Amino acid sequence: MKTLRIGFVFLAAASLMLLAGGTAEAFHSGGVAECGGCHSMHTPKAGGYSLLIGSDPSSTCLSCHMHAGDTGPSSYHIATADADMPVGVAPLQRTPGGDFGWLRKTYTITVRGTTTTEWGQTHGHNIVAVDTVFAADTDNTTSPGGTFPGSQMSCTSCHDPHGRVRRNSTGYATGAALGGKADPIIASGSYNNSPIPAAGQAVGAYRLLRGLNDASVPGVVFQGVGIAIAPSSYNRTEATTMTRVAYGATGINTWGNWCASCHQDMHSSGNYVHPVDQSLGTNVANVYNAYVASGDFTGVAASSFTSLVPFAENTGDIATLQAHAKNDNSYMNGPGTSDKVTCLSCHRAHASGWPEALRWNMEGEFMVYNSLWPGTDTTPTVPQFARGRLGAETQAAYYDRPVTQFASYQRVLCNKCHAKD
């Protein structure tokens, strides 16, 4: 026990808000965290998986990463509790990967007399977390384009809670095997303020993601690593400024390659799938940079970026990516011709407000209708665009952006690269 003498101080609201955003390095520090934070060696009635007292790995993760009582995006929370999401209220978190709470949001849509249901489970990766009542996907019993069983989908399917993959001063490496050595991890490597490791040091891989031939998930081998840098404050509304994660790509270390660890057929060039990991080329890069909104192609490369359609920079240089990972719109450059389209250009990694974890609504032609976010309350005459949501829920799915950022009849953001509108 320690005792300090303190005085009560006043801080400006701005300081409070900064604190509310939270630091991002808590607990994991880029690698294996304090063992007692997840495992319990001696608690009676243990006997769960690997001495995790939680029913399963994801339940253990969500013990910290899901919290009832939040009022908005909060630090490292990546799922909104049911208690905070009554009907008509969208999930609260705004991480670049999305909010698993969307998996609980089921909508009913009646269009021209026909009622359909958009099940929550279509909104993202259905992690199995029994304690927090997340269940396996009942439609996709295996990973689309692959064979990974949905019943085994877990946070640890993608993230290595022990964070063995690391980035040292020369590149990426995994933890040492018996008889070997590896540079120790000194801190998280996920952020724009993460340290650059000196010789003999390493930082953690982005988001503790698996990689470098990690085969510890049965049936899955993660060949490369996922390269990215996030702003240190990343779980935040994008009402005024965007949260730009700077994705990188080099060699086999591409996001398409990484996601293909489970979705391999999505990556096959012979299966009529959208290209991924391919350079945008002159035409697409020019379109991206010129596209402002439906009908407005007056943009310029220096301000064309949108976090609703991110791309991977054709580099693995961390200093470059750290300089580009911003949350204040201070770096808004669009892609060059050699930058790449990735899975994450269209999908969020965890879950989104739309089917298939897409970043925008692909279930209708209009994202914005009559200068309004579609909703059963705002645009009741076009239920096909409202999709059973309130207008506020639609806006939340776009991370609170004002509708004025888009055309009055904005069409889907495929057009950011393809400009057919």
Place this chain on the structure above:
Amino acid sequence: MTLVRRIPSPRLTRATALRVALAACALAVCASGVAAQVQVKYLYNLSSFSGPLRYEGFRVSVDQESGETYLIYQNLVRIFSPSGMETFSFGDDLDLGHILDAAVEGSGNIILLSFKDSRSLVTRCNFRGEPIGPFEITHLPPGLDFYANRMLHRNGLFYFASLASSSVIVTDASGKFRKLIEFLPLLDAEEQKKSGAEASGFTVDHEGNVFLTTPSLFKVYKLSPDGKVASFGRSGSAPGRFGILAGIAADSRGNLLVADKLKCVVMVFDKDFNFVTEFGFRGPRPENLILPDDVAVDRTGRLYVAQWRSRGVSVFALAQ
């Protein structure tokens, strides 16, 4: 004036003196670490006429005067009698935004804390849950915005906590600002970095001590009214060690009830932070706990534990 009568010492043999000395030493050692025993008994789960509640993630608070329990879930405020049956509910048709917490003031009015249009809102309702006016937070220092997601009413004061920033605004019963308690500046640099600035549980005891649980530091912090800070806790799975800290409550004796989501227990510490006992543990039986989260205790020693995995709120009796 106190009179002290000098009593002659009895003659002691060397062996007796040794035994007395050993006993004295043993007593001294024990006195510093021994905590009073607390008996815990599972009573029931909070129920409606449809049966025990089966949701998770409830916010739970107790009206110390009436012994009624208030649960908040999806904008519905549900009130339970001391025997654990739901007697009333309200809130789903109020235009107050996201209802976060409830407290009862001396007159019986219900104070609701909510979040609407990007700002915190405090509303005074009558005993039927009908809004009768705003509860204005006044005399805030320049530059300080009012924000909170937890609220407690203790000893005539209101405590509004922001768990995300680990800060507490204290007002009097009329809402007039008294002070701001900021937790983060009290930590050293390494702790600040690790903490993520986030508390998981918050309570105030009857002496006005403010307690916060910080899961990433495995610690409970106590901030006394005189400005002193104390903390306790270590990570680990042995009895009394912390896994993932969640809610905290203080009973009328000053005992601290600390929920641990990883160990699936509620730990009891006395007011000097000595570990007393822990109970619950993961399992299917009624007295087991799964991801115990929010906790509250009434003045009779009834402890309310909100859990996950659709296990609702379990009620225990604490006796000392």
